[in-house]
Amino acid sequence: MNRREFSKHMLMLGIGAQASCTVDMSKVDINLGNYYEEPAKKLPVRKFDVVVAGGGTAGVVAALAAARQGAKTALIEVKGYPGGTVTEGGTALHSFYNLWKAFPGVKKRQVVRGIPQEIIDRLMKVGGTSGHAEMSKGYDFDSICTAIDTELYKLVTMQMLAEAGVFIAVNTMLTGAIMDGARIKGVIAESRSGREAFYAKSFVDCTAYGDLAAFAGADYKVPNDYACCNSVGIGNVDIDKYHDFMKSNGQIEQIAFGTRSGEPDKIVRVQGPRGQAFSAEANKIGMSSVTTTVHDNYLMFIKCNFKVPGTVLSRDDMAKAELEVRKRMAKAVELFRKYVPGCEKAFMARTSPTLCIRRGRLITCDYDITHEDVIEGRHFDDDVMAYGFHDSAPRFQVKNGGTYGIPYRALRVASIENLLVAGMMITSDHRAHMSTRNTVSCMGQGQATGTASALCAAKNCGTRDLRYSELRKALVNGGVYFES
Numbered sequence: 001m002n003r004r005e006f007s008k009h010m011l012m013l014g015i016g017a018q019a020s021c022t023v024d025m026s027k028v029d030i031n032l033g034n035y036y037e038e039p040a041k042k043l044p045v046r047k048f049d050v051v052v053a054g055g056g057t058a059g060v061v062a063a064l065a066a067a068r069q070g071a072k073t074a075l076i077e078v079k080g081y082p083g084g085t086v087t088e089g090g091t092a093l094h095s096f097y098n099l100w101k102a103f104p105g106v107k108k109r110q111v112v113r114g115i116p117q118e119i120i121d122r123l124m125k126v127g128g129t130s131g132h133a134e135m136s137k138g139y140d141f142d143s144i145c146t147a148i149d150t151e152l153y154k155l156v157t158m159q160m161l162a163e164a165g166v167f168i169a170v171n172t173m174l175t176g177a178i179m180d181g182a183r184i185k186g187v188i189a190e191s192r193s194g195r196e197a198f199y200a201k202s203f204v205d206c207t208a209y210g211d212l213a214a215f216a217g218a219d220y221k222v223p224n225d226y227a228c229c230n231s232v233g234i235g236n237v238d239i240d241k242y243h244d245f246m247k248s249n250g251q252i253e254q255i256a257f258g259t260r261s262g263e264p265d266k267i268v269r270v271q272g273p274r275g276q277a278f279s280a281e282a283n284k285i286g287m288s289s290v291t292t293t294v295h296d297n298y299l300m301f302i303k304c305n306f307k308v309p310g311t312v313l314s315r316d317d318m319a320k321a322e323l324e325v326r327k328r329m330a331k332a333v334e335l336f337r338k339y340v341p342g343c344e345k346a347f348m349a350r351t352s353p354t355l356c357i358r359r360g361r362l363i364t365c366d367y368d369i370t371h372e373d374v375i376e377g378r379h380f381d382d383d384v385m386a387y388g389f390h391d392s393a394p395r396f397q398v399k400n401g402g403t404y405g406i407p408y409r410a411l412r413v414a415s416i417e418n419l420l421v422a423g424m425m426i427t428s429d430h431r432a433h434m435s436t437r438n439t440v441s442c443m444g445q446g447q448a449t450g451t452a453s454a455l456c457a458a459k460n461c462g463t464r465d466l467r468y469s470e471l472r473k474a475l476v477n478g479g480v481y482f483e484s
């Protein structure tokens with residue numbers, strides 16, 4: 001029904017301006033102009049040393065690192081909990097270790113430590129992780145996979161943030177930047193408590209979408225080079241029967257054993273053939289095949305991949321995609337019930353609250369990590385962490401099972417003086433991004449940026465004026481591992 005038909009319909013019903021209404025809405029002209037000019041408004045100001053935008057994979061660690069350096073730190077997160085994509089998207093945390101197995105003579109070593117490892121330790125105490133589970137099969141792909149209980153991750157990280165004295169602004173969306181030339185003076189945050197300004201000396205953008213960088217006027221691109229995805233957790237399944245079913249269809253392709261429901265040496269990751277009928281239907285909904293868990297009777301992260309026609313920055317494109325992916329998730333559970341023994345009474349136990357992206361905005365930084373840097377295992381004179389995982393292994397792997405460095409300059413936003421970024425927003429080359437975007441890399445970047453922003457705030461300096469030797473010392477004190 002269009003507007004004219006609507007009015008006619010209402011008149012026929014005897015409803016309209018002539019009816020005995022106390023308010024005559026026909027006098028409110030909604031047809032005037034395409035823009036509304038907001039009146040200026042005074043906002044209450046909160047003051048901090050460091051503001052971290054986005055409390056996801058990288059942001060949690062950034063806020064913890066900044067607060068532990070003694071900075072008065074605020075974390076602004078639009079959802080009601082911290083964790084971001086690590087709790088919503090993927091299979092398991094990849095990876096705290098180098099990919100050593102394909103290289104005889106190369107030693108297994110844990111290359112990401114510090115706060116990311118502390119989170120795993122805390123999770124282990126409450127039964128919230130498989131631990132660092134070594135692949136027994138499919139080892140040339142990823143040698144260690146660390147699965148988490150997504151709900152306990154949210155709780156444990158929020159507790160850690162509170163213990164560190166971080167001002168946790170959840171259910172709060174960052175909607176603007178207040179600039180003073182090339183410096184950010186503050187950000188605008190909106191919540192049910194109203195619109196507020198958060199002033200600070202240093203800022204870290206961990207929003208995945210690069211919202212703060214974009215509001216601040218940084219250069220960016222939108223590569224749109226990945227499928228989006230939503231993941232569904234399936235309850236009431238029998239993991240051992242599921243494994244046996246795949247085994248009966250042919251060879252198990254990937255398997256890892258770790259802690260499951262408190263017991264060691266249980267299957268926590270498995271991939272194998274699920275039969276032709278299942279596979280044909282699974283392909284139609286973009287369902288991926290690797291499954292992980294940390295609990296009996298539960299398959300986490302059944303992923304339905306979907307390339308959004310349009311862009312992940314468009315609300316309307318994403319609205320259509322959200323509906324499409326919800327249909328696919330329901331279908332995914334149906335397929336498990338129909339085809340997989342042990343899943344006859346499976347149900348949708350959790351879904352990601354919104355579509356997960358693998359990349360939103362790509363923010364231009366002082367340095368862009370190349371694929372050569374990654375596979376050649378290059379280190380830099382301003383390394384802030386080492387990393388050794390590649391999501392495209394064995395096709396692409398770090399040379400000799402080693403590591404490459406993430407340099408500080410790759411996290412400094414070009415043209416903005418007091419803004420760092422961490423997470424999926426860096427690295428333009430898709431192949432290199434297949435390494436830097438992984439969770440454990442994002443977490444390490446979080447510790448680096450949080451530490452650096454706190455030091456900058458303490459010294460009242462911009463991100464480019466911070467002495468590397470001081471940053472390195474603080475990172476080492478925070479437990480960060482360096483190769484040399």
Ligand SMILES: Cc1cc2nc3c(=O)[nH]c(=O)nc-3n(C[C@H](O)[C@H](O)[C@H](O)COP(=O)(O)OP(=O)(O)OC[C@H]3O[C@@H](n4cnc5c(N)ncnc54)[C@H](O)[C@@H]3O)c2cc1C
Pocket residue numbers: 053054055056057058059076077078079082083084085086089090091092093094095172173174175206207208209211228229230303356357358422423424425437438439440442
């Ligand atoms: C489907 C999928 C599967 C994956 N599988 C794996 C895997 O198996 N292993 C692996 O290691 N990696 C995997 N990855 C990659 C990895 O999970 C992500 O790259 C990583 O978690 C991104 O971390 P981040 O900190 O950049 O973003 P996020 O963790 O998404 O954090 C961004 C946070 O910012 C918040 N936010 C956004 N905008 C605003 C705003 N304006 N105001 C306030 N808050 C805001 C969000 O709510 C969110 O909490 C996968 C990714 C996806 C999407």
